[in-house]
Amino acid sequence: MSSSVEAITVLSSDGDEFKITVSAAKLSKPLNWMLEDVCFSDDCDEVPTIEVNSKTLVKVIEYCEKHAPRANSGASDSDAEELKKWDIEFMKMDVKDILFHILMAANYLHMEGLYDLACQTAADLMKGMTVSQIRKIFHIKNDFSSEEQEQLRRQHPGCSFD
Amino acid sequence: MSNHLPLEIVEEILHRLPVKSIVKCTSVCKAWNSLITRQTFIYDHLNRTIQAPNHNSSLFFQFRKRRSPNDPPSLHQEETYSLYSINQQTDQFSVERFPLSHLFEPYRYTLFVGACNGLVCSADHSPLESATTIIWNPSLRKYIVLPKPITTCKDIWRGRYYLVRNVDPKYDVFFGFGFDSRNNDYKVVRLMNDRSTQDTPHVEVYSLASHIWRSISVTVPQFFLCNRQWYRPWLSSLFLNGTFHWIVCRYIEGGSGMYYKFILSFDVIQETFRELTLPQQQSNEKAVISRLLPVEGSHSLAVVNHVNMRRRNQRVFCIWVMKDYGITNSWTEIFRLDSGLYGGILAVLALTNSGKVVLILNGGAIVLVDPIKESVEPVGLAKMSEFFVSSFVESLLLLNKEPDVLSF
Numbered sequence: 001m002s003s004s005v006e007a008i009t010v011l012s013s014d015g016d017e018f019k020i021t022v023s024a025a026k027l028s029k030p031l032n033w034m035l036e037d038v039c040f041s042d043d044c045d046e047v048p049t050i051e052v053n054s055k056t057l058v059k060v061i062e063y064c065e066k067h068a069p070r071a072n073s074g075a076s077d078s079d080a081e082e083l084k085k086w087d088i089e090f091m092k093m094d095v096k097d098i099l100f101h102i103l104m105a106a107n108y109l110h111m112e113g114l115y116d117l118a119c120q121t122a123a124d125l126m127k128g129m130t131v132s133q134i135r136k137i138f139h140i141k142n143d144f145s146s147e148e149q150e151q152l153r154r155q156h157p158g159c160s161f162d
Numbered sequence: 163m164s165n166h167l168p169l170e171i172v173e174e175i176l177h178r179l180p181v182k183s184i185v186k187c188t189s190v191c192k193a194w195n196s197l198i199t200r201q202t203f204i205y206d207h208l209n210r211t212i213q214a215p216n217h218n219s220s221l222f223f224q225f226r227k228r229r230s231p232n233d234p235p236s237l238h239q240e241e242t243y244s245l246y247s248i249n250q251q252t253d254q255f256s257v258e259r260f261p262l263s264h265l266f267e268p269y270r271y272t273l274f275v276g277a278c279n280g281l282v283c284s285a286d287h288s289p290l291e292s293a294t295t296i297i298w299n300p301s302l303r304k305y306i307v308l309p310k311p312i313t314t315c316k317d318i319w320r321g322r323y324y325l326v327r328n329v330d331p332k333y334d335v336f337f338g339f340g341f342d343s344r345n346n347d348y349k350v351v352r353l354m355n356d357r358s359t360q361d362t363p364h365v366e367v368y369s370l371a372s373h374i375w376r377s378i379s380v381t382v383p384q385f386f387l388c389n390r391q392w393y394r395p396w397l398s399s400l401f402l403n404g405t406f407h408w409i410v411c412r413y414i415e416g417g418s419g420m421y422y423k424f425i426l427s428f429d430v431i432q433e434t435f436r437e438l439t440l441p442q443q444q445s446n447e448k449a450v451i452s453r454l455l456p457v458e459g460s461h462s463l464a465v466v467n468h469v470n471m472r473r474r475n476q477r478v479f480c481i482w483v484m485k486d487y488g489i490t491n492s493w494t495e496i497f498r499l500d501s502g503l504y505g506g507i508l509a510v511l512a513l514t515n516s517g518k519v520v521l522i523l524n525g526g527a528i529v530l531v532d533p534i535k536e537s538v539e540p541v542g543l544a545k546m547s548e549f550f551v552s553s554f555v556e557s558l559l560l561l562n563k564e565p566d567v568l569s570f
Binding site for chain 1: 174186
């Protein structure tokens with residue numbers, strides 16, 4: 001890879017092209033490996049495909065670009081504070097629509113910071129939810145019989161399931 | 163991409179939930195249920211909690227109403243077990259209470275023994291056959307009743323003194339509760355000694371894994387329990403670094419009746435006793451009461467000495483920390499508080515990991531004080547005058563131990 005390359009082009013799973021700066025791509029281990037393995041210069045024909053849909057990839061790249069300066073150089077406490085606020089705003093998204101896709105993308109792209117952030121966001125959302133609300137957002141079918149459910153309630157009288 | 167999250171991601175999310183929400187998730191579907199109730203999940207959860215103490219620690223309190231000899235005997239004494247969870251961002255306490263006295267025999271004196279990895283041990287400190295000891299998980303509201311210890315005495319009428327004070331006329335019984343990391347087991351140690359003799363106490367160890375008591379033959383340093391009349395924090399132990407600690411007394415040789423206090427310790431893995439020296443005040447300061455001080459989410463041994471200043475007719479609380487565990491020279495006084503502050507300090511209860519100190523004031527107010535900024539935040543009110551405090555983390559232990567484990 002030539003050191004003059006500042007941005008690389010990748011394809012989303014829907015086939016759209018995206019530009020991501022080299023410093024931002026370093027936040028992901030697999031992308032980093034690609035940087036080392038694949039030719040990213042303009043005259044290279046091969047454009048690597050990331051198995052993440054366009055809508056999600058936009059968000060992932062947005063996160064990477066925002067976090068790249070701090071990840072690459074280290075930053076002051078005030079920057080860290082600002083970044084924390086930015087993360088909170090960034091994570092205000094529709095769970096079903098995009099958060100789960102971000103989770104899977106962060107897991108697939110080995111992005112520890114984003115994965116941790118997305119897991120925590122999902123956990124915070126679940127805290128106030130009833131069991132049926134949780135099933136709904138996770139697309140889970142209830143496979144307990146009503147007897148089994150009653151038994152679970154009896155086993156955990158200290159916990160509210162609603 | 164499918165809309166279903168892989169279980170490995172679900173597991174990551176679940177680990178970030180409070181214990182109550184995790185338990186709720188056992189009823190989402192069978193796959194989640196078997197994921198959560200797996201032993202590996204329960205241990206992983208505990209390890210993550212312990213490794214991030216700043217986010218997860220809280221303080222566990224038991225408050226008891228002090229009985230006077232004139233109080234009519236009541237069936238169940240007034241007592242409250244409370245969990246005070248500290249939110250690190252706001253220093254707000256949330257309080258949860260646990261009624262437990264119905265699990266014990268009437269008229270008994272149930273005391274907090276200790277807390278470790280989300281489990282709490284409570285016992286009624288009676289030498290009688292009918293004595294009850296339980297290990298419970300406040301977060302899950304589950305408990306297990308321990309089998310009867312090996313050495314007990316027959317349930318005979320032991321007098322009004324027993325009823326009122328709940329102190330046995332002949333025997334002292336006290337306990338420790340902690341985790342044996344070598345055998346991955348939770349243990350309760352029980353000491354029973356005849357107050358009238360200087361004989362070695364009878365020592366038994368209970369293991370949660372085997373659910374049995376066994377007597378152990380071990381050398382115990384000579385000691386007696388401090389003032390047993392009213393105030394008995396020394397009956398509960400402080401567990402840290404794999405060791406139980408109690409403050410006890412020993413007569414100075416020569417028969418003058420003078421005694422000194424020291425820390426009796428018991429190694430949960432080796433099952434051996436040791437002694438540690440208490441921090442020494444200066445010659446013009448006399449420590450009236452010494453108490454082991456729980457430090458939230460920490461492995462430091464700390465002591466508070468309630469000190470009489472001889473010259474100035476003043477009482478202060480001196481807070482000491484043993485910087486290197488086991489090294490007597492490393493006792494360091496970190497700060498002191500005049501007992502007249504804030505309208506009168508009744509006792510120092512605990513240190514938080516943000517460097518604050520939890521106090522109980524005259525009148526029963528519990529406050530959180532920053533000794534540097536001198537800020538005072540009210541936390542709660544305890545109209546109880548005996549109290550036991552411990553550092554606490556939530557855990558899922560006892561979740562999958564049916565049918566031995568019961569719910570309350």
